[in-house]
Amino acid sequence: MTTAAAPGARAGGRRAAAVTMHDVAARAGVSIKTVSNVLNGYPYIRPATRDRVEAAIADLGYQMNVSARNLRRGRTDLVGLAVPELSLPYFAELADSVIRAAEARGVTVVVEQTGSVRERELEVLRGPRRQFTDGLIFSPLELGPGDLEAFAVDYPLVLLGERVFDAPADHVTMDNVAAARAATQHLLDLGRRRIAVVGAHPGESVGSAALRVQGYREALAAAGLPVRPELVREAGLWHRSTGAEATSALLDEGVEVDAIFGLNDALALGALHALHDRRVDVPGRIAVIGFDDVEETAFSSPTLSTIAPGRDQIARTAVDLVLARVAAGGEDPGPPRRVVADFALVARASTLGAGA
Amino acid sequence: MTTAAAPGARAGGRRAAAVTMHDVAARAGVSIKTVSNVLNGYPYIRPATRDRVEAAIADLGYQMNVSARNLRRGRTDLVGLAVPELSLPYFAELADSVIRAAEARGVTVVVEQTGSVRERELEVLRGPRRQFTDGLIFSPLELGPGDLEAFAVDYPLVLLGERVFDAPADHVTMDNVAAARAATQHLLDLGRRRIAVVGAHPGESVGSAALRVQGYREALAAAGLPVRPELVREAGLWHRSTGAEATSALLDEGVEVDAIFGLNDALALGALHALHDRRVDVPGRIAVIGFDDVEETAFSSPTLSTIAPGRDQIARTAVDLVLARVAAGGEDPGPPRRVVADFALVARASTLGAGA
DNA sequence: TTGTACGCGTTATCAA
DNA sequence: TTGATAACGCGTACAA
Secondary structure, three states: OOOEEOOOOOOOHHHHHHOHHHHHHHHHOHHHHHHHHHHHOOOOOOOOHHHHHHHHHHHHHOOHHHHHHHHHOOOEEEEEEOOOOOOOHHHHHHHHHHHHHHHHOOEEEEEEEOOHHHHHHHHHHHOOOOOOOHHHEEEEOOOOHHHHHHHOOOOOOOEEOOOOOOOOEEEEEEOOHHHHHHHHHHHHOOOHHHHHHOOEEEOOOOOOHHHHHHHHHHHHHHHHOOOOOOHEEEEOOOHHHHHHHHHHHHHHHOOOOOOOOOOOHHHHHHHHHHHOOOOOOOOOOOOOOOOOHHHHHHOOOOOEEEEEOHHHHHHHHHHHHHHHHHHOOOOOOOEEHHHEEOOEEEEHHHHHHHOO | OEEEEEEOOOOOOOOOOOOHHHHHHHHHHHOHHHHHHHHOOOOOOHHHHHHHHHHHHHOOOOOOOOHHHHHOOOOOOOOOOOOOOOHHHHHHHHHHHHHHHHOOOOOOOEEEEEEHHHHHHHHHHHOOOHHHOOOEEOOOOOOOOOHHHHHHOOOOEEEEEEOOOOOOOEEEOOOOHHHHHHHHHHHHHHOOOOOOEEEEEOOOOOHHHHHHHHHHHHHHOOOOOOOOHHHEOOOOOOOOOHHHHHHHHHHOOOOOOOOEOOOOOHHHHHHHHHHHHHOOOOOOEEEOOOOOOHHHHOOOOOOOOOEOOOHHHHHHHHHHHHHHHHOOOOOOOOOEEEEOOOOOEOOHHHHOOOOO
């Protein structure tokens, strides 16, 4: 690492001595309250007055002191977004959507990473950042149904994901069971009969894994097919590497299989990787489908069929829910709201073949 | 989309009526100043007093009002991070690192997305968010050497990337020329002689493309090899799709080639995709190397050799630079600082082969 | 070692 | 339609 100081220019230090509403008021020959009124779009102002104030604001380059406003209003227009980590494409893309949705509503997002560590997820809920945030959008991966009290907070909270369903907080999710059913049905429709699922969490009864495996089972049952244990493959972490490993194990064991349902895209991409290594034709011999529709799925080789969970809709809804509670202020919070977002099957080459 | 209200429980509304320092002071039988002293770790406090205050804080569940503190101190402990978009893995991972580095120093990050739109990049520099942010870490993709005045701001600003080098602001970058030289040299060391580069921006003289192509040229020159125009392939956007297209065009034209240097990982992964489609053996017939070391490169098929730019170091340095200026307050800002971070070549299967 | 009192820049409540 | 003035909650001279 090399450090150097460029000669000549000075770099920006602190902002110039602040010009306040008082200065603007003096310049415009009005009271400070009138300046405030102009700034806040108060309607009953004589046009001439408004013009003088606006001119003064422009002349002086006045910019409101946000901290003072926040102190006075008891609100910051900041919302927290807590996700496991941005390095995971699904959450990076979710954050992208949330930031856009928030921006459209004039609020700013503070991103916090929990690293999927239980202790940090708890900290996110009661940590110091809640002090300067109007509300929180939180996608937990460790906290579950046993932690309901932890979600009983006194600020607007919107939960994302499939870990908890009965917390005293708003919740935005999608129908994971139906979506997994659709993914499996898609494979069945293509004539596949030995469909493996990769990413199961055997012991668990909550979370995305359990729900998606259930959808897989339901689809097979509806088609009159048995759920073969050797086709339900475990993968604790939903990463490409574990998806590749699970797929390799499946093939090594000589299990007969003609399709793989990765419980998320990372797993399915890992499966694609393993199949590629072994020169297995996809979808000729084995079709593959994932879940999440991260951008990468449109560029893998072959492109990956998947379930699109409606990220933008989820993000918009989550932002709207927090802001609704923020706007409600102290008034009767009312019961938690549950929103189930739409999903769509996106069929690509990994199931349809090169022509797709 | 389905919306429902859960029966029973109330969801969290607004925080309970705030308990202030006054309340704590009263409860502890001390003055508000003493409470403040305890909170700020002022050393000269009688242990007994401190204990009483801390007990009162615990009893009352006191939490400091951050807006009031910010107003008083003229600082928010918030820094902005402006990137093109989080959907691009490189920037998602950079944001991840910056957020971690900031957290370690007790500051919080506000992520802003410019979408690589010139107008939005300008807005980031002088928009309203600068009002409640102590400083900004900015990775521009559109603004360039012609916009130096835009970077002359009166708040702590740290620039990232290769768009501008002479702005009156701190700058953290890496030696793109040397890194590209190393990538090319790696291919030369493996005996490759017809090395294509994908992602060139023919007209440009600034930015990552120009610098990396220069490194490529230098390495070839040092090896006594000519730079063949037909091996320097353009790709405006550095996406997987453009990398795949450029690679396809290269092959379609029947150009003889035994290695491809993607100017970033997305391009290289796209090249891998195109080569896979055409059943070209990598690295048997064509070796591929990228640039950035995004996590995906460790999981592609085959795994991708690349240049690791030292993300964490860059993030830490950037955060330290802004905070140093924040701490300096109004005092003589001094000249802009330039930091050149280290890089490392990461050789994987796409150049070394399956055994790697 | 601790307390008093003022000011940070806004918004809100009145009254005019 | 506009103005005076009191909060908002905390930091900090200055005093004790």
